[in-house]
Amino acid sequence: MELIINVFLIVLGLYFGLGLIFGLYFVFIGGTKLDSFLKDSKKIVRLLLFPGVIATWPFLLRKLLNTEQDDS
Amino acid sequence: MIASQRKAHKFIWLGLSILIAALLVLVIKDLDFSSSTLETQKGLPFEAMRSENSIVLVKLNEPLKTPSALVYEINANKELGAVLGELNGKGEYKFTLSKNAVGITVIDKIKNQKIYTTTF
Amino acid sequence: MGLDYKFVLWNKHKKTYDKFIALGMVLYLILFFVLTLVTNAELTVETIIIRAFGSLAIIVLHIILIIGPLTRLNPKYLPILYNRRHLGVSMFLAALVHGLFSIINFHTLGDKNPIVSIFTSNMDYGSLHNFPFQVLGFFALLILFVMASTSHDFFLKNLSPKIWKQLHMLVYLAYALVILHVFLGAFQQETSLFTIGILILGFLMISGLHVIAAFKEGKIDSAKGELDSNGWLKVCYTDEIEESRAKIFTVKNERVAIFKNEDKLSAIHNVCKHQGGPLGEGKIVDGCITCPWHGYQYLPHNGQSPPPFTEKVNTYELKVLEGIVYINPDAMAEGTEVAPIVC
Secondary structure, X not given: OHHHHHHHHHHHHHHHHHHHHHXXXXXXXXXXXXXXHHHHXXXXXXXXXXXXXXXXXXXXXXXXXXXXXXXX | OOHHHHHHHHHHHHHHHXXXXXXXXXXXXXXXXXXXXXXXXXXOOEEEEEEOOOEEEEEEOOOOOOOOOEEEEEOOOXXXXXXXXXXXXXXXXXXXXXXXXXXXXXXXOOOOEEEEEEEO | OOOOOOXXXXXXXXXXXXXXXXXXXXXXXXXXXXXXXXXXXXXXXXHHHHHHHHHHHHHHHHHHHHHHHHHHHOHHHHHHHOOHXXXXXXXXXXXXXXXXXXXXXXXXXXXXXXXXXXXXXXXXXXXXXXXXXXXXXXXHHHHHHHHHHOOOHHHHHHOOHHHHHHHHOOHHHHHHXXXXXXXXXXXXXXXXXXXXXXXXXXXXXXXHHHHHHHHHHHHHHHOOOEEOOOOOEEEEEHHHOOOXXXXXXXXXXXXXEEEEEOOEEEEEEOEOOOOOOEHHHOEEEOOEEEOOOOOOEEOOOOOEOOOOOOOEOOEEOEEEEOOEEEEOOOOOOOOOOOOOEEO
């Protein structure tokens, strides 16, 4: 049981760790590529979005990659 | 809501109602306190009951006059085992026993006096 | 609607709503502290904080879960639904305080990582009554975090409304976890028949209302209307619909709003793309159908939001014969132009 717990917590930690790195990129650079509304929004909005980006980063990453593919 | 969401809501709530109700009933059933009260000591406001699955229920019918009341388990060697918790006043308390516990004892640590002891 | 995102989309009504939320929560916490100090003075401040914020979060969660079925049973409750999002975020913050204080109080004293300690301090995973209830609370808090942190229009748009709605329907799983967390906690830490009784009452109320509302909606969905020889559904007389307003009908299990704008009729899907608001309960403002919830707008003849916005809903074909309105039950693709019918 302890092994399952440890593996689960490591996966959870990795998910949020990667989310944190992606979140920093997304909030400062990537976000405006995905949604032009973000350009004209106040900086504090990006701060508010940060936790949500960490939580849902795989969805946003997939959408960001699709957008970049469509652009090129 | 669109039709598919309305349908999803209906099945989720029908499922949840049955599942949660069943789990709550099973938990209560699992607790299954034996109705027999363990040996009580005359003049003391204690009642202790042990469930089949290593939980002990201590009922304190009136406040204790002693300043402190720590509950210890008694292990298989009839020695004091781990501290289970503290009695703070009138009420019902539940403690989880380790597998080899054979009883509990309540001790006033300030006066270093045994107040109550019972074995199962 | 705007071309940028706001920190919080506030207006006069939402501010009043939020003041009620804040006041209610503060009053509850004060009352809890005073009552606990009077009745059980031996408890430590940390324990009171844990219990106060935990019970507050559960009460708010019950309110949140009851709003949906209440509005489906009686539209007069719609104003409470209007700002449910802020209620949800407030509930998460209360649950977070409860969670953090519990972790600090019970799981930071040993040499183990506190999160690991939540999972390993009680390893009785095979037991029903002695199952580690802290783990259930941890998962519930995780779900509530995902929901609260994505409670912004940015995520609704960029995760897609479908994924967003699916994520937010996880609240039902969180509710089940919370119920079991409190139920087992109440058994394992103290025998509080009061807590257990209140919890069961709350559960009966919420699940009962949801099931009743679901059956009521199911009845509306299955109502059969009169079809003409071409399979078009007879819905109403032209004069039953007020100018600039709509009537809502069920067509092939979906709700459709038929609007009258300058004596011409147009039909669109009743569900707003923003948060599922009932478009047919709104009215036409400056030639646009305006959602009663957050003011999202659609053009009656094509179901599209006026540029630069990109939201689109399904449109439907209509015909009028001898003052009776008929609708083609097959929806047109989202944003399809359908010429309005003169009454």
